[in-house]
Amino acid sequence: MMGAIADDIIKRIESFPAMSSAAAKVLSLLEDPDFNPAQVENALRQDPSLTANILRLSNSAYFGLSSKVGSIKQALVLLGWRRLSQLVLASCVTAMMNREVPGYDIPPGDLWRHSIAVSVAAEGLVDELKLKAGDEIFTAALLHDLGKLVLGAFVKEELVKIEEAAATGLAFEEAEMLVLGTDHAEIGARILERWSLPQSIVRAVRWHSDPDKSTETDVMVDTVHVANVLCSMMGIGIAREGLRHKPSPSATKRLGVSVPALERVASRALQWANDLAQLS
């Protein structure tokens, strides 16, 4: 299928914005186990809006800090470098994900809300089911729909055909694949490869609609898949797609999901997601 992706979609992936240089610098600094907090702070000084956004997110009730974070150094001490890396990346994509997404008919702000909700629900599932998933699950979940920012324009163009295909009983992403030769999951994965994000994140994004196609079974892939379906069911940022997803029974089985567990995660995730998403 990959060879079938139209040239203009590939071009749009190639011209998709790179990660901000300050963010890229900070992320590489944070990867070094002996990093110097002052260097992190210096790198972020080049990008005051990014810093402001990181601090806003750090102070969300979701992270449960008892005192208010006023500086990057403090955020680093109180949240740890893993959480801080996640927030640097989240802050980087806030603005682009806050926009309206054509084709999918997603109003301004809703892709961001949906993405944050999937992050919170994915971490909620890890917690509820005592799963062993990497810390990068927050980021993988947050970025799972990034490809919609590119594919939306093409979906809009071919909406009639996609809707016709979906009407035959296909999931929305299957209809995308049939009509456009690719889907938003694949496009998102390709963007993240260009951003040099870890393979585990790229994999979770690539297979979030169809985890059984992933060559390796992976808790992160399965969890992002389930979290995404769950948040769509809660109506967070669904618009055109609606609930036209096909949840994988094997993924829920692998994770050991039960009905009460799923509903409990949903009941907790809603408030955290609203809280975290509203800040930006």
Added chain:
Amino acid sequence: MRYLVEVGDLKLGREGDELVTYALGSCLGLVVHDPVAKVGGLLHAMLPISSINPEKAKSNPFMFVDTGVPELFLRLYEMGGQKGRMLVKAAGCANPMGKDQMFKIGERNYVILKKLLWKNGVLLKAEDIGGSLSRTLHFSVTSGEIIISSNGQKRAL
């Protein structure tokens, strides 16, 4: 006034008010209207049964069908609504595709609603339930008119 009903939320209105809720997925959108007293309410409940998170149900009874629905009726009684005159209409309760029962929260929301109404001798006047599409619901308390919008199509409920 136009009131926005969020997920896990209830809003009540009187003559002149309009109640709106966006993006009903698996959630239940329940409208109860007394056309004589001209009072009405719109509940957007997310999950069927409150026992999975009693603490949450205490802080937000509107999140669950089994706590939200009684609350909606009680509040309308307080506003002068009478049970015998009330018109009850339901929308939403969509489900993802496929047969995995795990994800049929929409179906479970509907079943709990029907049980509650049956126990209390209340009938559903109309419903727009199920499928896999998202719905937006506009309810005018003055006229009782309910419009469902779903994937660019509008219909009265």
